[in-house]
Amino acid sequence: MxxxxxxxxxxxxxxxxxxxxxxxxxxxxxxxxxxxxxxxxxxxxxxxxxxxxxxxHVHGLHGITEHSDKITIGSTTTIDAIASNNLLQTHAPGLCDAASHVAGPQLRRMGTLGGNLCLDTRCLYYNQTYFWREALGFCLKKDGTTCHVTQTGKRCVAASSNDTATMLICLDAKVDLVAKSGLRTLSLIDFYKADGMKNNVLSPGELLLRVHVPKADSTIKRLEGFAKLRHRSSIDYPMLSVGVRFDVDDDLQIKNARATLNALAAKPKVIQTDWLTGIRLDEATINQLADYTYARCTPLTNICDDPDWRKEMVRVYMKRACQNALARLEARA
Ligand SMILES: Cc1cc2nc3c(=O)[nH]c(=O)nc-3n(C[C@H](O)[C@H](O)[C@H](O)COP(=O)(O)OP(=O)(O)OC[C@H]3O[C@@H](n4cnc5c(N)ncnc54)[C@H](O)[C@@H]3O)c2cc1C
Ligand code: SF4
Missing domain, CATH: 3.30.43.10 (Uridine Diphospho-n-acetylenolpyruvylglucosamine Reductase, domain 2)
Incomplete structure (x- = not known):
């Protein structure tokens, strides 16, 4: 035991x-x-x-509140509450989808949004028992001097594996961090840093208080899509999670787009999407975005699956996330 x-x-x-x-x-x-x-x-x-x-037992840290321009989610709100919340289903359905793919039902009822966003980075050589890690001579992130993934250097590339972050970054979410000395607000992408030893900017003494999710502009349609690769869809961590958001007009011309991938490296990866502005969101555009993303992602051996296969899956899961976004349009009709 x-x-x-x-x-x-x-x-x-x-x-x-x-x-x-x-x-x-x-x-x-x-x-x-x-x-x-x-x-x-x-x-x-x-x-x-x-x-x-x-x-x-801390009062006032949980709950989902509507404001005129955003929805605020307290840090101890459970993942399950986010997945099934009506307000979020209306204004941020991609987030509900991502939340419903976190772990399994029991873990979603215990696990919180704050815990998900502050999840420690994960690695095949790190998330093991002391005995297992000791047999390998430990690793850079804990008790050792070598990174078994990169083999060289002093950089830990353990993976950020939080599914809600994938979608919240696409939604331009912001986080409030609080300490005894005061409060600061950051965009969620700036909350993360590319360092697997500790991949967020929380200082000792600070906690994540709440998350702000902007509502969509009423002049556009916001289409959100999420797709996740994992071994067992009933419980497992992501081998890859992909989030997209397209703000489109009535003719499906893209006004604004976001794409984020997680479980590749220590920081969620944001794909540049400016070039999509003005293009129509259709199958050809989705293929173009999938190829563009494929060329920019390099899975590592930080997760126990063949990196070449995971790279192929980047293209597949980007397409699935986009198709899930497009399907929301049909669901609205
Ligand atoms: C079998 C299994 C499968 C899982 N699968 C997935 C998955 O598919 N996707 C996924 O995203 N996660 C997965 N998880 C991880 C975890 O269950 C979830 O991420 C969960 O949301 C974590 O929330 P928690 O409240 O339990 O966090 P905790 O365990 O309480 O905390 C996690 C980390 O966050 C810090 N923390 C917590 N709250 C705050 C706060 N408010 N401010 C600052 N720091 C804070 C803690 O100090 C700790 O470092 C899985 C876990 C298990 C055991
Ligand atoms: S990436 Fe390297 S240093 Fe980081 S946890 Fe894995 S083996 Fe350890």
Whole structure:
């Protein structure tokens, strides 16, 4: 049986108490929201916090609220609540789709949006027991000196594997981060950095408070699509997740587009889409975007599948995400 190392557990009930605890304990503290990632990681001895601060009893951190121009989602809102929320089904259906593809039903009911967006990066050589990692001489991200993926250098390329981020980046979402010293707002893509050791810009003492999802401009149709490659569709992490968003007029001319891929490297990959503006969204455009994306993605051995096969799947899953976006148009008609 895998056991956790001892730590002091805290169960604050107010946000002020959380930020005070984070401020007092700094890097020796770790947040636990739903615990679906933290608990296995503690059992695998990937972290050794002296203090674990539980968010489950903190008032005012969860819920989905409508504003005139956006929808705000509290960080402890569960993934399941996001998947089935009527407001989000109307204004951000691609996000609901992505949420419904996270893990399995039990994990979606425990797991939170904050936990999903702050998920630790994942790697074949890292998400293993202490015994397994020790047998290999550990790795750069924890306890070792070598990266078994790149073989050279001092860079960790463990993969960002959070499905909601894929879609939220396409929707130009913003995040509020709060610490005892105050609040700052960042676009979600700027929340991430290309460093598998720690792929977000949260400072010790800071937590993710809420997420803002802009509503679509009423003069356009916003079509959102998501597609995910994984071994077992009932539970597994992504081997690849793809999100797209097209803002189109009545003739399907693209006014604005976004495309994001996740589970390739430490930071979600944004594909340049300016060149799509003015083009009609049809099968030929989808093929063009799939080829363009294929040429720009290089899967690594950080996930236990053949990188060449995953590269081929980039094209396939980009097409599927786009076709899922187009299908929303038919569903509206
Ligand atoms: C078998 C299995 C399959 C899974 N499959 C998927 C999948 O397909 N797709 C996917 O995206 N995820 C998957 N997950 C990961 C996980 O279940 C989800 O990402 C979940 O949403 C994490 O949320 P949580 O509240 O449980 O996070 P926790 O485990 O509580 O926390 C995760 C991380 O976020 C930090 N954290 C949590 N909340 C905050 C906050 N508000 N501010 C700052 N830091 C915070 C924690 O310190 C920790 O580092 C899977 C997990 C398992 C065990
Ligand atoms: S990418 Fe390299 S350093 Fe990072 S977790 Fe994997 S093996 Fe370790």
């Amino acid at each position: 895998l056991r956790m190392q001892p730590f002091t557990a805290h169960y604050p009930t107010t946000l002020d108490d959380v930020t005070a605890l984070l401020d007092a304990h700094g890097a020796s503290a770790m947040i636990c929201a739903g615990g679906t990632d933290v608990v296995p990681n503690l059992k695998h001895e990937l972290f050794a916090p002296e203090h674990v601060i539980h968010l489950a």
